Amino acid sequence: QVQLVESGGGLVQAGGSLRLSCAASGTIFSINGMGWYRQAPGKQRELVARITNDGRTLYADSVKGRFTIARDNANYTVHLQMNNVKPEDTAVYYCSAIMPGPNSWGPGTQVTVSA
Numbered sequence: 001q002v003q004l005v006e007s008g009g010g011l012v013q014a015g016g017s018l019r020l021s022c023a024a025s026g027t028i029f030s031i032n033g034m035g036w037y038r039q040a041p042g043k044q045r046e047l048v049a050r051i052t053n054d055g056r057t058l059y060a061d062s063v064k065g066r067f068t069i070a071r072d073n074a075n076y077t078v079h080l081q082m083n084n085v086k087p088e089d090t091a092v093y094y095c096s097a098i099m100p101g102p103n104s105w106g107p108g109t110q111v112t113v114s115a
Contacts, residue, residue, distance in 0.1 A: 001026050001027060001104070002024055002025070002026045002027055002028060002030070002031060002097045002099065002104040003024070003025045003026045003104070004022055004023070004024055004095045004096070004097060004104055004105065004106035005022065005023050005025075005095075005106055005107070006020060006021070006022050006093065006094070006095045006106045006107070006108060006109040007020070007021050007022075007023075007109065008020040008021050008109065009093060009109030009110045009111045010110075010111070010112070011112045011113075011114065012085055012111070012112070012113055012114070013113070013114050014085060014086055014087055014113055014114065014115050015084055015085070016085055016113075017081070017082060017083045017084075017085065018082045018085060018111060019079060019080070019081050019082065020036065020079065020080040020082065020093055020095075020109060020111070021077055021078070021079050021080075022034065022036075022077060022078045022079075022080075022095030022106060023075070023076065023077050024076045024077070024078075024097060025076065028076050030099055030100060031053070031097045031098065031099065032052065032053060032098045032099065032100070033050060033051055033052040033053055033097075033098040034050070034051055034069075034071060034078040034095065034096065034097055034098065035047060035048075035049065035050035035051070035069075035095070035096045035098060036048040036049050036050075036069060036078075036080045036093055036094070036095060036096070037093070037094045037096055038089075038091035038092065038093045038094065038111075039091055039092050039094070039108075040088075040090060040091040040092075043091075045094065046060065047060055048060055048063055048067065048080065048093070049063065049067055049068075049069035049080060050069070050098070051069045051070070051071055051078065052098075055071070057069055062088075063082075063089075066082065066083050066084045066085070067080060067081065067082050067083070068080070068081040068083075069081075078095065080093070082111070085111075085113045086113060087113045087114070087115050088113075089111060089113050090111060090112050090113050091111060092108040092109065092110050092111075093108060093109050093110075093111050094106055094107075094108045
């Protein structure tokens with residue numbers, strides 16, 4: 001099993017920046033990739049960004065050019081650098097490990113962007 005813990009959420013003004021981090025532990029050798037998802041109140045959980053073990057990235061159109069996902073393989077950590085944030089980025093952000101079976105999920109971290 002893989003355990004994930006997110007950190008770095010909080011309150012930020014529109015146009016500002018925030019950096020989320022996710023630390024993985026457990027059977028990390030079974031991880032095929034890592035991703036960030038978010039869920040706003042009353043909405044479905046959606047993909048924000050994803051990175052494979054070989055470094056390929058995928059971004060939601062809504063965050064392209066503003067958010068960057070990166071891995072620190074030495075420390076089994078994945079980061080999400082959020083720049084030029086907007087009020088519509090407000091959500092609970094979840095880290096996910098892409099596994100051969102069901103993905104593993106962290107508990108989530110709240111990001112609130114004020115106008």
